[in-house]
Amino acid sequence: MKFQLKRLWFQILTFFSVNLGAIGLRTGFCYPLFYCHACPAATSACPLRAMEKSVYKGSSALDQLLYPILILGFFGTVTGRAICGWACPIGLLQRATSGPARKLKNYSIVKKLGRYRFEPYLRYTKYFMLIGFVFITAAYFGFMFTDICPIGVLTGTIPIIILEPYKFVPSSFFWPAIAIFILFIILIFIIERGWCRYFCPIGAFLAPFNKVSMLHIDVDQEKCVHCNLCAIECPMGIDVANMYRDPECILCGKCVNVCPRDAIAYGRF
Amino acid sequence: MKKFFAVQMSLLIIISISFTGMLYYTDIYEKIQGGIVEVLCLSCIKLYPLTSADFTFQTGTGEPHPDFIWESLKDGPIFLHYSEDACAACDVMFPSVLKFLQVEPEKDKSYHKLTSFKDKPVHYYYVYLDDEATSEVWLNTFGIYDKDHIHGLPMFSIVTINYAHSGIIEPYYTTLYGQFKDNDEQRIEFFGDLMDEAFVLYDENLPGFIK
Numbered sequence: 001m002k003f004q005l006k007r008l009w010f011q012i013l014t015f016f017s018v019n020l021g022a023i024g025l026r027t028g029f030c031y032p033l034f035y036c037h038a039c040p041a042a043t044s045a046c047p048l049r050a051m052e053k054s055v056y057k058g059s060s061a062l063d064q065l066l067y068p069i070l071i072l073g074f075f076g077t078v079t080g081r082a083i084c085g086w087a088c089p090i091g092l093l094q095r096a097t098s099g100p101a102r103k104l105k106n107y108s109i110v111k112k113l114g115r116y117r118f119e120p121y122l123r124y125t126k127y128f129m130l131i132g133f134v135f136i137t138a139a140y141f142g143f144m145f146t147d148i149c150p151i152g153v154l155t156g157t158i159p160i161i162i163l164e165p166y167k168f169v170p171s172s173f174f175w176p177a178i179a180i181f182i183l184f185i186i187l188i189f190i191i192e193r194g195w196c197r198y199f200c201p202i203g204a205f206l207a208p209f210n211k212v213s214m215l216h217i218d219v220d221q222e223k224c225v226h227c228n229l230c231a232i233e234c235p236m237g238i239d240v241a242n243m244y245r246d247p248e249c250i251l252c253g254k255c256v257n258v259c260p261r262d263a264i265a266y267g268r269f
Numbered sequence: 270m271k272k273f274f275a276v277q278m279s280l281l282i283i284i285s286i287s288f289t290g291m292l293y294y295t296d297i298y299e300k301i302q303g304g305i306v307e308v309l310c311l312s313c314i315k316l317y318p319l320t321s322a323d324f325t326f327q328t329g330t331g332e333p334h335p336d337f338i339w340e341s342l343k344d345g346p347i348f349l350h351y352s353e354d355a356c357a358a359c360d361v362m363f364p365s366v367l368k369f370l371q372v373e374p375e376k377d378k379s380y381h382k383l384t385s386f387k388d389k390p391v392h393y394y395y396v397y398l399d400d401e402a403t404s405e406v407w408l409n410t411f412g413i414y415d416k417d418h419i420h421g422l423p424m425f426s427i428v429t430i431n432y433a434h435s436g437i438i439e440p441y442y443t444t445l446y447g448q449f450k451d452n453d454e455q456r457i458e459f460f461g462d463l464m465d466e467a468f469v470l471y472d473e474n475l476p477g478f479i480k
Contacts, residue, residue, distance in 0.1 A: 074284045077280050157315055
């Protein structure tokens with residue numbers, strides 16, 4: 001558990017780092033995680049915004065496309081999706097809301113639903129979000145993802161309304177975005193890491209890097225007795241015992257901690 | 270195993286070199302900083318600024334009005350129009366301004382024209398923040414005329430003159446932000462009312478200003 005406490009401290013530290021704009025630090029980098037640059041305290045840019053801008057209405061600003069890709073690619077190559085588990089503030093939020101979602105797992109209706117094998121297919125939604133909402137709609141119709149992004153509501157809209165209550169009025173996208181934000185909140189309370197599993201476009205971008213990342217989770221099949229404690233503990237709902245460099249793994253290390261036979265460990269290279 | 274390690278290292282080296290090269294040889298860092306991080310993305314927050322159209326003497330940054338503003342005010346009020354690359358609200362407002370002042374700037378090029386409103390001269394300045402040819406002096410006015418410290422786009426400022434408490438006649442301006450009103454006609458009417466107000470002040474104070 002000490003290890004998970006370290007992870008929590010790292011997440012909290014990252015949360016403060018991404019908000020150094022509060023003391024005036026505003027850089028020209030893109031975050032390698034999900035956070036909105038419209039947050040009054042943001043330090044860097046949302047990589048999705050840079051990607052959207054690069055293809056906006058048919059334009060092709062290759063530098064703005066390549067820049068966030070290289071930043072995400074660097075972290076992806078070194079750590080895979082560990083960014084999601086260790087650094088992303090939205091991951092920290094979902095860590096906080098995971099309690100009710102875990103309790104829900106014990107209800108018979110949820111168990112029944114779990115028997116249907118459609119859940120893995122739902123995970124492809126995030127790839128559609130990345131390609132469809134970030135690239136295709138931006139290229140052909142204009143910004144769509146940023147107009148309805150629930151993370152923008154959480155980290156941009158709400159803080160701005162609180163800090164400057166009489167300075168702004170809702171735009172035409174405000175209420176649809178609020179509706180999506182409410183759905184987002186419901187989702188993260190009923191499904192552990194629901195946003196990371198199904199919808200996060202940054203997660204979709206980083207997921208393939210798990211296949212080549214230097215840091216990964218290794219399962220020693222000779223030691224493993226398939227007790228499934230790791231799968232029960234996994235916040236991403238992965239069948240850990242049978243996985244090899246799973247794109248869904250966020251390297252949180254919960255399976256490493258829970259394994260009674262030390263069959264699971266972090267692997268390097 | 271060694272082969273896989275070689276793949277990982279190659280990938281990392283390619284990414285690192287490309288990234289360092291981009292930072293060193295291109296202006297991408299400044300583009301992201303100035304175009305995304307430091308400008309309030311109104312579409313990201315799904316809000317529009319609720320600002321008054323009241324005129325003021327106090328500039329957004331406290332800096333004095335630039336020389337070209339003083340110079341232009343000798344001919345008539347000024348309409349400053351700020352826009353940037355990939356800005357949905359800028360695209361919506363752009364045609365309204367074109368119709369209002371009968372000007373034809375290219376969307377991605379800064380532009381100046383001495384045009385007219387109701388047969389009276391108006392200086393129109395179109396400041397496109399992502400146009401590398403835009404002068405520093407013009408770019409600085411984005412902060413100077415950011416009346417309500419919104420730092421969002423599009424932004425429109427109307428500068429006229431008025432008698433200040435200091436006893437001299439000084440530039441007097443108002444600024445509007447984002448997308449407002451429902452259609453071109455309503456926007457033109459709104460801009461027209463402000464311009465009328467600007468001309469009343471201008472005509473009243475012109476004799477003292479020229480002196």
